[in-house]
Amino acid sequence: MRLKDKVAIVTGSGSGLGRAMVHRLSEQGASVVVADIKQESIDTVVAELQQAGRTAMGYKVDVTNRRQVQDMTKSVAEKFGHIDILVNNAGIVxxxxxxxxxxxxWDAVIAVDLKGVFYCVQAVAKYMMEQxxxxxxxxxxVAGTGAAPFGGGGSPAGNGNYSSAxxxxxxxxxxxxxxxxPHGITVNCVAPGFVVTPMTYTTRTKEEAEKHIESRKKACVMNRAGKPEDTANAVLFFACDESSFVSGQLLCVDGGRIDRM
Ligand SMILES: NC(=O)c1ccc[n+]([C@@H]2O[C@H](COP(=O)([O-])OP(=O)(O)OC[C@H]3O[C@@H](n4cnc5c(N)ncnc54)[C@H](O)[C@@H]3O)[C@@H](O)[C@H]2O)c1
Structure with missing residues (x-):
């Protein structure tokens, strides 16, 4: 158990990659906070975790709202007494x-994907610094590591607002x-490549999504789409003490994207 007695908040964990992260972190002993804007998704994921015998708390929060983020952080600290891990995963396209x-x-994407990180880190770091x-x-x-023009992936992919954030x-x-x-906090970054999640279908028809999936498979040396667990495994590494001498790093979990090499 690599995360015994640890407490982890994962934003956007009611779906996709975040859901895989709370499963992986809790499997390693962490108590997890399923923090998401959608109550129904929170309830589903918390129930899955509790059924598996894990300790999970749900919290409905909009990461673009400073007050809500502060209230969440306070509630988590009051319930568990400490906050050890924060994963800033909530995102939109x-x-x-x-x-x-x-x-x-422009504003919607920057608010969730960038300003949300600002609010969450400010709120949580205060507790981490004390401990x-x-x-x-x-x-x-990976859209944040190079040019990501509209349609670059064969159908609407990343683009100006998303890749900037x-x-x-x-x-x-x-x-x-x-x-x-200097306060004992490591900060690292994971850049997933293409992973099939509900986000894949947010802005595409089923047909466009299928075409996009095929084009993304060809764009990486592993010749497959990523699985949510691939990203969750990288997050686990940065969240546990095996990475205690690693900070400020970017890890691309993209199956070897040819256009990034
Ligand atoms: N799926 C991919 O291919 C891919 C690739 C690279 C990076 N990412 C990034 O991974 C993260 C997760 O993406 P995903 O594919 O799992 O998407 P997803 O849409 O399945 O999940 C995103 C979650 O964030 C939540 N959310 C949205 N706005 C929020 C807000 N204001 N406050 C709190 N929660 C909010 C949603 O309700 C949802 O549960 C995102 O940051 C995304 O940009 C995804």
Whole structure:
């Protein structure tokens, strides 16, 4: 058990990659907080975890709301007495060709994918600094490591708003690693490649999604789409003490994306 007696908050864990993360972290002994904006998804995942005998708490939170994030953090600290791990995973996409992207498309993605990280780290780091221990893992994307134009993946893929937010998360990781490191906190980043999750279908028809999945398989040397567990395993490494001398790092979990090599 690599995370015995640890407490982990995973944002956006009512679905997709975040759901796999709370399963993986709790399997290793952590008590997990399923923090998501959708109550129904929270209830489903908390029930799955409890059925498997894990300790799980659900919390409905919008990561773009500073007050809600602070209230969540306080509730978790009151319930468990400490917060050891924070995974900033909540994210959305709004693919638009650059010239038709409006303020709402830009602001929505930046608010969840970047500002949410700002709010969550500020709220949680306060507790981690007091206990002189903490592991923060930010979820970026391979779309944040290079150009990600609209339609670049064969159908609407990443693009200006999303890739800007995800690139900023990579940079923020390095800055936070330096500011928080002296307080016993490591800050690292995971950039998943293409993984089939509900997000795959958010902005595509079923037919477009299938075409996209095929094109993404061909874009990596492993010739397959990622599984949520692939990302969860990388998060586990950064969340446990086997990575105690690792901070400010980016790990791409993308099956060897040819266009990033
Ligand atoms: N799926 C991929 O191929 C892929 C690739 C690279 C990076 N990512 C990143 O991984 C993360 C998870 O993506 P996913 O594919 O599991 O997507 P998903 O849509 O399945 O899950 C995202 C979760 O975030 C929650 N969420 C959205 N807005 C929120 C808010 N304001 N406050 C709290 N929760 C909110 C949603 O309710 C949902 O449960 C995202 O940050 C995404 O950008 C995904």
């Amino acid at each position: 709004r693919p638009r060709p650059w010239l038709t992207m409006d303020d709402a498309d 002189k221990y903490g592991k923060i893992v930010n979820i970026s994307s 995800k690139a900023a998360v990579i940079h923020l990781t390095k800055t936070l690693a330096r500011e928080l490191g």
